[in-house]
Amino acid sequence: MTTEQHTQEIDAAAIEKDLLVFLEAKTKTAVEPSRELFASGLVSSMFAMELVVHLEKEYGISIVGTDLRLDNFRTVERMTELVLRLSGADGKADGA
Template sequence: MASRTTACSTTCWRRSTYRMTDVRELETRIARLFAERLEVEVPSPDLDLFEAGVVDSLMFVKLLATLEEQFGFRLAFEELEIDDFRTVRHMARFVAAKRRSAEPGRVSASG
């Protein structure tokens, strides 16, 4: 019984570490997209981009198109939540979740 718990703990730790690493890598990629594609430097992954005036409505549309192109998914209007795009860190978590939901063997929420 103890070995089963240890194995689960190790597996769960590996998954969470992988996801954390994935999010960190995505943060770096998204910050690079801001710099290269949108010509905006983001000083911190936790900066509120809307509050700081970095992203306005036109930039937001350009940002969504860039994320779709770079990460290979389409965003439906119904799934857009402004808080998912407020910071680079939130965007990275959103993209990571989209990627996980698109993995083979996963069932999407829509059916």
């Protein structure tokens, strides 16, 4: 599957499911999409880099600059929004 094909198939439900499976496998804990991952102590700030690498590889996106804020990784919902925005799947043009 090419990156272009993969990006076209991205939707919020699929991203959320992928992230929940990834987090549950890594933490051995059930995770709700709105759970505060860092504030709850489920994951550490060091784990944030693993999340960045996972998202970049899985969705063919680059997370750099201001997108590397911890706020973008606090919940599965926030990470889903980030992926949609960076992949252009949220319906907005870059810089909009």
